[in-house]
Amino acid sequence: MRIDLEPRAARSPTLEVLAPVAALILAMLIGGVVIAALGRSPVEAFKVYFIAPVSDLWSLQKLAVKASPLVLIAVGLSFCYRAKLWNIGAEGQYIAGALLGGWLAIATHDGAYQGLLGVWWILPAMLALGGLGGLLYAMIPALLRVSLGVSEILTSLMLVYVAQFGLDYMVRGPWRDPHGYNFPQTVSFDDPATLPLLVPGAGLHAGVLVSLAAVLIAAVVFSRTLFGYEVRLVGSAPKAARFAGFSDRRLTILVFAISGALAGLAGLAEVSGQIGKLQPEISPPPGYGFTAIIVAFLGRLNPVGILIAGVVLAMTYLGGETAQIALKLPVDMTRAFQGILLMSVLAADVFTRYRLRLSFARRA
Amino acid sequence: MSDIDLGGVPLVSLRGIVKRFGDFTANDHIDLDIRNGEVHALLGENGAGKSTLVKILYGLLEPSEGRIVFAGDDVVLKSPEQARALGIGMVFQHFSLFENLTVAENIALVLPKTDKLTALPNRIAEIAARYGMALEADRPVWTLSAGERQRIEIARCLLQDPKLLILDEPTSVLTPQEAEALFATLDRLKAEGRALLYISHRLEEVKRLCDCATILRHGKVVATCDPKVESARSLAALMVGSQVKEVKPAGAHALGPERLIVQNLSVPSPDLHGTALRNICLAVHGGEVVGIAGVAGNGQSELFAALSGEVVAAEPDAIRINGAAAGIESITGRRERQAVFVPEERNGHAAAPDFTLSENVVLSRHATGRLTRGGFIVPAAAKALAGKIIAAFDVRKAGADPLARTLSGGNLQKFVVGREVLAEPNVLVVNQPTWGVDAAAAAAIRQAIIDLSARGAAVAVISQDLDELFEISDRIAVMHAGELSECRPAHTVTREEIGLLMTGGERAAGSAHAH
Numbered sequence: 001m002r003i004d005l006e007p008r009a010a011r012s013p014t015l016e017v018l019a020p021v022a023a024l025i026l027a028m029l030i031g032g033v034v035i036a037a038l039g040r041s042p043v044e045a046f047k048v049y050f051i052a053p054v055s056d057l058w059s060l061q062k063l064a065v066k067a068s069p070l071v072l073i074a075v076g077l078s079f080c081y082r083a084k085l086w087n088i089g090a091e092g093q094y095i096a097g098a099l100l101g102g103w104l105a106i107a108t109h110d111g112a113y114q115g116l117l118g119v120w121w122i123l124p125a126m127l128a129l130g131g132l133g134g135l136l137y138a139m140i141p142a143l144l145r146v147s148l149g150v151s152e153i154l155t156s157l158m159l160v161y162v163a164q165f166g167l168d169y170m171v172r173g174p175w176r177d178p179h180g181y182n183f184p185q186t187v188s189f190d191d192p193a194t195l196p197l198l199v200p201g202a203g204l205h206a207g208v209l210v211s212l213a214a215v216l217i218a219a220v221v222f223s224r225t226l227f228g229y230e231v232r233l234v235g236s237a238p239k240a241a242r243f244a245g246f247s248d249r250r251l252t253i254l255v256f257a258i259s260g261a262l263a264g265l266a267g268l269a270e271v272s273g274q275i276g277k278l279q280p281e282i283s284p285p286p287g288y289g290f291t292a293i294i295v296a297f298l299g300r301l302n303p304v305g306i307l308i309a310g311v312v313l314a315m316t317y318l319g320g321e322t323a324q325i326a327l328k329l330p331v332d333m334t335r336a337f338q339g340i341l342l343m344s345v346l347a348a349d350v351f352t353r354y355r356l357r358l359s360f361a362r363r364a
Numbered sequence: 365m366s367d368i369d370l371g372g373v374p375l376v377s378l379r380g381i382v383k384r385f386g387d388f389t390a391n392d393h394i395d396l397d398i399r400n401g402e403v404h405a406l407l408g409e410n411g412a413g414k415s416t417l418v419k420i421l422y423g424l425l426e427p428s429e430g431r432i433v434f435a436g437d438d439v440v441l442k443s444p445e446q447a448r449a450l451g452i453g454m455v456f457q458h459f460s461l462f463e464n465l466t467v468a469e470n471i472a473l474v475l476p477k478t479d480k481l482t483a484l485p486n487r488i489a490e491i492a493a494r495y496g497m498a499l500e501a502d503r504p505v506w507t508l509s510a511g512e513r514q515r516i517e518i519a520r521c522l523l524q525d526p527k528l529l530i531l532d533e534p535t536s537v538l539t540p541q542e543a544e545a546l547f548a549t550l551d552r553l554k555a556e557g558r559a560l561l562y563i564s565h566r567l568e569e570v571k572r573l574c575d576c577a578t579i580l581r582h583g584k585v586v587a588t589c590d591p592k593v594e595s596a597r598s599l600a601a602l603m604v605g606s607q608v609k610e611v612k613p614a615g616a617h618a619l620g621p622e623r624l625i626v627q628n629l630s631v632p633s634p635d636l637h638g639t640a641l642r643n644i645c646l647a648v649h650g651g652e653v654v655g656i657a658g659v660a661g662n663g664q665s666e667l668f669a670a671l672s673g674e675v676v677a678a679e680p681d682a683i684r685i686n687g688a689a690a691g692i693e694s695i696t697g698r699r700e701r702q703a704v705f706v707p708e709e710r711n712g713h714a715a716a717p718d719f720t721l722s723e724n725v726v727l728s729r730h731a732t733g734r735l736t737r738g739g740f741i742v743p744a745a746a747k748a749l750a751g752k753i754i755a756a757f758d759v760r761k762a763g764a765d766p767l768a769r770t771l772s773g774g775n776l777q778k779f780v781v782g783r784e785v786l787a788e789p790n791v792l793v794v795n796q797p798t799w800g801v802d803a804a805a806a807a808a809i810r811q812a813i814i815d816l817s818a819r820g821a822a823v824a825v826i827s828q829d830l831d832e833l834f835e836i837s838d839r840i841a842v843m844h845a846g847e848l849s850e851c852r853p854a855h856t857v858t859r860e861e862i863g864l865l866m867t868g869g870e871r872a873a874g875s876a877h878a879h
Binding site: 224225226227229232233236237239240242243244245247 | 672673674694695696699705707709712713714715716717718719723726727728730731736739740741743
């Protein structure tokens with residue numbers, strides 16, 4: 001028997017919408033088998049993972065808070081991925097943003113340096129620094145790629161670990177709270193350095209609005225602007241992009257800047273709006289920056305699709321937490337499920353472009 | 365090798381081979397006989413159908429009609445494995461080698477799974493000695509020159525003991541010394557009674573090596589002859605055709621100033637298979653069409669890239685557009701000087717196949733077509749311009765604004781040419797304007813080019829189709845090995861002279877007129 005993948009003559013819009021749905025169902029089935037093998041009920045697990053998070057208002061707020069960084073990072077990544085540039089180091093850019101923006105919160109702690117200006121400027125400046133931190137950190141792989149041709153896949157991934165250890169060092173060393181009983185964490189951010197809550201309760205903070213704004217802006221940029229056209233063209237037909245007069249170096253720098261800035265902003269929003277301080281772990285495993293890669297692809301690199309996909313992946317985080325308590329499932333189940341989902345999405349993607357053909361032909 | 369005594373029957377006979385791609389007939393009832401111990405040349409211009417024919421013979425393409433007779437038996441070749449099993453080997457123009465593997469590893473990759481690898485270095489050494497090919501089994505491929513890489517490809521074939529070896533433009537990437545070494549190897553193969561099918565357009569090589577030549581033009585066999593008897597001139601005439609269409613439709617118009625001037629333009633080769641441009645000089649007046657002839661791969665794409673600004677020159681003065689030094693300007697900068705460009709490849713270069721027609725308008729007109737406002741694309745303006753092009757050039761399409769990939773070759777080419785011509789440029793540079801396009805579309809495109817020049821634009825047409833160049837050009841120059849010959853008035857130069865220049869033969873005799 002022979003297995004061939006035949007290219008499809010035309011793209012089918014229906015298939016492109018159905019593919020992520022099929023991938024999600026497939027991942028649920030495989031996940032169900034794994035859960036059954038662990039001796040738990042897949043039906044119960046399904047309820048915990050996908051029903052409980054949307055069953056009441058409190059859970060919905062939690063869901064929005066979890067989805068927010070995923071969506072924000074994934075929107076940024078979609079700029080890179082549409083241009084066929086593989087930034088997989090968003091986790092590092094997320095941490096870099098949290099570090100640079102968080103620095104201001106620590107520096108202005110207890111009224112230091114506030115002087116005549118008051119406190120109104122602290123939060124906007126933290127947001128700007130958060131974006132800047134991620135942007136600068138993303139410039140390392142971008143510049144290495146355009147100047148020396150170094151694979152951005154390797155450098156961006158490796159830099160994640162550098163950022164993680166950098167954060168670890170800062171919160172255990174120079175930035176450790178002197179009154180924190182030697183816990184590896186900074187001082188708690190003051191109110192002027194904390195993103196306000198939209199509604200009191202489950203912690204729905206203003207960072208969610210930033211993510212929604214990013215979705216809207218990205219949708220407009222991709223569909224209406226010359227820059228969005230440039231990004232799509234470079235990814236779709238690189239020679240035609242050169243003919244159009246678009247510089248791929250300039251574009252590489254720009255999409256990494258956007259994607260780094262949004263990841264950095266997400267990191268800052270998380271520490272300022274959710275955690276309230278810096279600590280060694282500011283991104284639940286396997287890391288928002290990595291899960292956002294799945295979000296970007298599940299959402300077909302489309303801002304609105306990413307919004308939906310972000311909510312789906314946020315469910316796996318929340319469900320995973322509940323499943324640990326309710327079903328005694330290991331936390332690794334969440335990671336495994338996210339991995340299974342990514343593989344299913346990529347596989348489904350192949351079948352939107354190719355048709356599977358099994359031939360049992362006799363060979364001469 | 366297992367010799368087959370065929371008693372004068374050819375080893376391979378192709379009978380009535382036809383290959384169609386859609387409306388386009390690449391091979392039209394081709395008959396070809398190759399005998400043992402014969403070096404058979406397959407000659408023709410690019411696009412004449414040589415590659416298609418050998419791909420059929422090597423099992424890469426299935427013929428639409430016709431028979432392949434191998435050693436007296438009808439065969440159907442469904443795959444290269446089947447062709448290799450029969451004893452047909454092929455050395456491609458572009459190598460398929462793994463850079464990081466050694467010579468022996470690269471060779472082992474194509475051998476049957478049952479072969480023992482331990483004996484391989486010995487077998488390679490044996491082949492190398494027998495055919496005079498220096499090959500070191502342990503060297504990694506990335507350290508090797510083009511000639512050495514080619515020897516690996518040849519050794520790969522020889523290990524399978526082929527009866528027929530197909531070589532596609534084998535000297536195109538070799539230095540003259542490497543080519544001589546190759547010829548020595550080929551002579552030994554021939555002496556062993558193997559048949560060789562040698563594809564080339566270098567006539568001197570063919571005269572030196574080959575016993576028989578089949579010449580293709582427009583997919584048909586135009587002659588079978590003995591190249592040792594024919595002159596290079598007569599072979600060139602057969603290749604490029606001698607029927608002259610006297611069409612000069614542009615009405616009388618005065619020549620304008622020199623709008624496109626190229627002075628001593630030199631550009632290094634972009635890669636191994638590329639061609640360096642050497643001291644290109646060219647001046648095109650407004651109101652004039654200059655044709656640039658040449659066999660593919662002699663630097664035409666590189667010249668197009670340099671003229672368009674996709675690759676910028678070192679000196680601003682190397683290229684002047686409308687009097688201004690534009691050598692170091694980007695393609696967008698040159699477009700803003702009223703120059704437009706049409707590259708050879710429609711799908712993926714001139715147009716993005718997965719973008720709609722109105723999106724493809726933005727591709728080359730975003731800076732000059734009033735299609736954007738403050739960084740935003742104005743879709744209505746793009747659609748209006750696309751509609752104008754579609755109407756003016758009679759582009760046939762399905763749907764209101766279809767993807768570029770859904771258009772036929774001729775219609776997409778009309779769209780692409782129309783997009784540039786409707787910009788009413790002062791300078792047009794076009795590469796292969798009618799490549800693979802049906803006759804009606806080709807005529808429309810040529811007419812548009814002539815009319816544009818009659819309105820005062822300077823036009824440079826790069827083409828391998830001599831009929832086309834004689835039809836539309838006022839003057840013709842020839843590219844060979846990265847150099848551009850002098851421009852000659854199209855009505856005084858002969859096809860034979862052009863053909864000879866194209867094949868790198870003797871510099872055509874006669875007084876050369878500058879403009």
